[in-house]
Structures are given as structure tokens and as C-alpha cells.
Amino acid sequence: MTTVSSFDRDEAFQLLRQLVAVRSYPGEERAVQEVVAGWLTAAGLAPEFQATANGQPNIIAQISNGPGPTLLLNGHVDTVLAVEGWPCDPWQGRLEGDRFSALGAGDMKAGVVVNMLVARALARQRDAWQGTLIFSSVTDEEAYSFGARALVASGLRADACIVTEPSFDALIIGAPGKILVRATAVGKAAHGFRPHEGVNAAIELARFIAHFAAAVPTLHHPHLPTSQTVLSFLSGSAQYVITLPERAEALITRQIIPGESEASLLDALHAFAETLHSPARFTFTIEPPYYPPFELGQDQPLLRAMRDASAAILGTALPVGYSSGVSDANIFAGEAGIPTVFFGPRAGDWHQSTEWVDLSTIVPCAQIVLETALRLLRNGE
Numbered sequence: 001m002t003t004v005s006s007f008d009r010d011e012a013f014q015l016l017r018q019l020v021a022v023r024s025y026p027g028e029e030r031a032v033q034e035v036v037a038g039w040l041t042a043a044g045l046a047p048e049f050q051a052t053a054n055g056q057p058n059i060i061a062q063i064s065n066g067p068g069p070t071l072l073l074n075g076h077v078d079t080v081l082a083v084e085g086w087p088c089d090p091w092q093g094r095l096e097g098d099r100f101s102a103l104g105a106g107d108m109k110a111g112v113v114v115n116m117l118v119a120r121a122l123a124r125q126r127d128a129w130q131g132t133l134i135f136s137s138v139t140d141e142e143a144y145s146f147g148a149r150a151l152v153a154s155g156l157r158a159d160a161c162i163v164t165e166p167s168f169d170a171l172i173i174g175a176p177g178k179i180l181v182r183a184t185a186v187g188k189a190a191h192g193f194r195p196h197e198g199v200n201a202a203i204e205l206a207r208f209i210a211h212f213a214a215a216v217p218t219l220h221h222p223h224l225p226t227s228q229t230v231l232s233f234l235s236g237s238a239q240y241v242i243t244l245p246e247r248a249e250a251l252i253t254r255q256i257i258p259g260e261s262e263a264s265l266l267d268a269l270h271a272f273a274e275t276l277h278s279p280a281r282f283t284f285t286i287e288p289p290y291y292p293p294f295e296l297g298q299d300q301p302l303l304r305a306m307r308d309a310s311a312a313i314l315g316t317a318l319p320v321g322y323s324s325g326v327s328d329a330n331i332f333a334g335e336a337g338i339p340t341v342f343f344g345p346r347a348g349d350w351h352q353s354t355e356w357v358d359l360s361t362i363v364p365c366a367q368i369v370l371e372t373a374l375r376l377l378r379n380g381e
């Protein structure tokens with residue numbers, strides 16, 4: 001297998017600077033997506049704007065190149081909000097040696113650059129592969145993943161997916177999911193001096209909250225973290241009145257691992273509530289965003305291709321690793337059932353004022369992704 005295309009570090013850096021310069025908080029991605037679409041058009045691709053639930057478009061560019069498998073290359077263009085303390089303009093960034101600091105540089109506009117360069121390379125060498133390549137630049141990953149969800153809801157089918165989130169030293173093949181549950185207790189109002197005439201919802205929900213974590217334990221996974229806790233508790237009136245609170249609400253967050261689901265958690269919470277024999281009525285509802293967990297099997301063709309590609313480019317095959325957070329990979333793998341790996345340029349400090357990416361990892365990352373694509377979409381297979 002020979003890599004038929006070469007990538008240019010300076011071009012990659014200029015493109016990264018262009019994307020970074022356009023502010024793209026969740027809900028305002030359109031301007032940067034127009035830059036992405038403009039570049040793709042100039043590169044001879046045919047980008048399409050896809051509507052998403054936050055009113056901002058995904059950019060999809062499909063290269064159909066005969067029968068064969070479909071590979072999805074995905075990245076997100078939204079960034080978190082700029083925190084205090086940036087030592088430079090977060091949208092201009094600062095270059096020190098090989099390290100470029102800017103908002104969204106690592107998470108993950110450098111990864112979007114990789115996908116743009118690889119899509120163009122594949123478009124230029126159609127005789128070297130067969131199948132379909134779908135490039136996607138999505139919105140809202142840092143909030144509700146509206147972009148990835150819109151892509152899946154559009155009927156997306158793919159045999160493999162690479163999400164170029166920052167992870168240059170390992171191929172990330174699994175991550176826990178996360179689930180948000182609103183627990184509500186409904187009691188009965190009464191005069192605060194005659195509590196025996198009512199049911200104090202605050203006390204009843206507090207009993208539940210104090211003990212649910214021990215009663216509804218998380219599963220164990222050798223590589224994926226689990227956790228659960230209460231994020232908020234609301235009850236009673238904000239205004240002082242001597243009335244027993246008739247309603248209390250708490251928000252429970254939990255990381256989930258393969259084997260757990262929305263239904264299994266709701267069942268467990270209901271079962272524990274029963275054991276309290278509370279006079280209050282408990283209800284549990286799932287609130288967005290829900291992210292299913294995922295774990296790719298070690299024998300997947302995608303993983304084999306990525307290992308081989310990394311060995312061809314770097315000299316040694318990259319090890320596999322696991323993520324502790326959620327990303328759009330959870331949506332593609334967990335929701336749409338597409339074998340997914342995330343792998344991208346080396347970066348760090350995301351969501352901080354010192355976010356950085358190592359520029360020298362962009363080209364080898366693009367080479368590995370291209371090599372993977374050529375192995376998966378090999379001519380005649």
C-alpha cells in the first residue's frame with residue numbers, strides 16, 4: 001500500500017488559522033461552516049448544508065465512487081465558550097515553536113482540517129479506492145450534539161466512522177455514555193405547623209437521594225469510568241410561606257457503560273423508590289442529552305486498518321485506548337451502530353485558556369486517516 005498523496009504542514013496550519021478565526025460557539029456555527037463549505041467547493045467537492053435542531057447547518061460532502069463500503073469522517077466546528085484568562089486573542093491564537101494555542105484549535109478544528117485534507121486527497125485519487133466517503137462537519141458537539149443527531153436522523157448509513165477528536169497517541173475505541181434523570185416527588189401541601197396533615201415532598205425526595213447511589217450501583221468495566229451524583233435539588237417556594245412543599249425535583253447524572261440503558265436505569269430507580277414505602281409519588285424522566293456508551297470490538301476491520309495504517313506511517317502500530325468523556329463518537333457508535341474510532345492530532349488543555357495543538361501531528365494524522373481510508377475502501381474489494 002502506498003500513500004498516493006502528500007499533505008503540507010503550512011497549508012494545514014493556514015487552514016486551521018482560518019477556522020479558528022471564526023467564532024463558533026454552539027448555536028452560531030454557520031459562519032465557520034461557510035468557510036468549510038467554501039474550501040470544499042474550491043477543492044472540487046460538493047458540500048451540502050444540512051439543517052440541525054440548533055438552527056445551524058452541518059456540512060456534508062459525499063464522494064460516491066462506485067460500489068463498496070462507506071466511510072464517515074466526522075468532526076465538529078463548535079467550540080466551548082472562551083473562559084477568562086486567555087493570554088492572547090483566543091480567535092487569533094499564539095504560536096510557540098510547534099505548539100499553536102487558540103480556542104478550538106485542538107478541540108477540534110485541527111481534526112476538521114485533517115478531514116478536509118483527506119476528503120480532498122480521496123477526491124483527487126478516485127482510481128485508488130472504491131466505495132463512498134462521507135465528510136461531515138457538524139454543530140453543537142459541546143452542548144447537545146444536535147449536529148451528529150441530525151446526521152444520524154437523516155438516515156446516515158456507514159460501515160465505519162473516524163471522529164478526529166484529539167488523541168494522537170492512541171486509537172480510542174470506547175467511552176462511557178451519560179444519562180440525565182429528573183427525579184420528581186409529589187407529596188401533599190399542608191400548613192407548615194401541621195406537617196402530619198400533608199406529605200413533605202422535600203423530605204421524601206431527600207430520603208431517596210441520600211440512599212439511591214448505594215442502592216442502584218453502577219456496573220463495573222475494566223477500562224471505562226462510571227459515576228453518578230445529584231446535580232441539583234429544588235423544592236418549596238422561593239418566597240417565604242409556611243406551607244409544606246408538595247413537590248421536589250432533583251437532577252441525577254450518571255455515566256453509563258455497555259450493558260446499561262435508559263430503560264435499565266429507570267427500572268432500577270423505580271424499584272428502589274418502591275422500597276422506601278414513601279407516601280409521596282415518585283416519577284423519573286430522562287432528559288436530554290442522552291449519550292449511549294460504546295466499545296468497538298478488537299476484531300473490527302476499521303481497527304485493523306487503523307492499526308496497520310499507523311504502523312505504516314509511524315513505524316509502530318498505535319495502541320488502543322478509552323475515553324472518559326462523551327463525544328459525537330457515542331452518537332455514531334452507540335446510537336447509529338456504526339463501528340467508530342476516534343483519533344486526531346495531539347492536543348491538550350481543551351476547555352481551558354491554554355488549549356493547544358501540536359502542529360507537527362496534523363500531517364501524520366491525515367496520513368494515517370488517508371491510509372486507513374485506502375485500506376478500507378480498497379479497489380475491487
Ligand SMILES: [Zn+2]
Binds near residue numbers: 107108141165327
Ligand atoms: Zn471535541
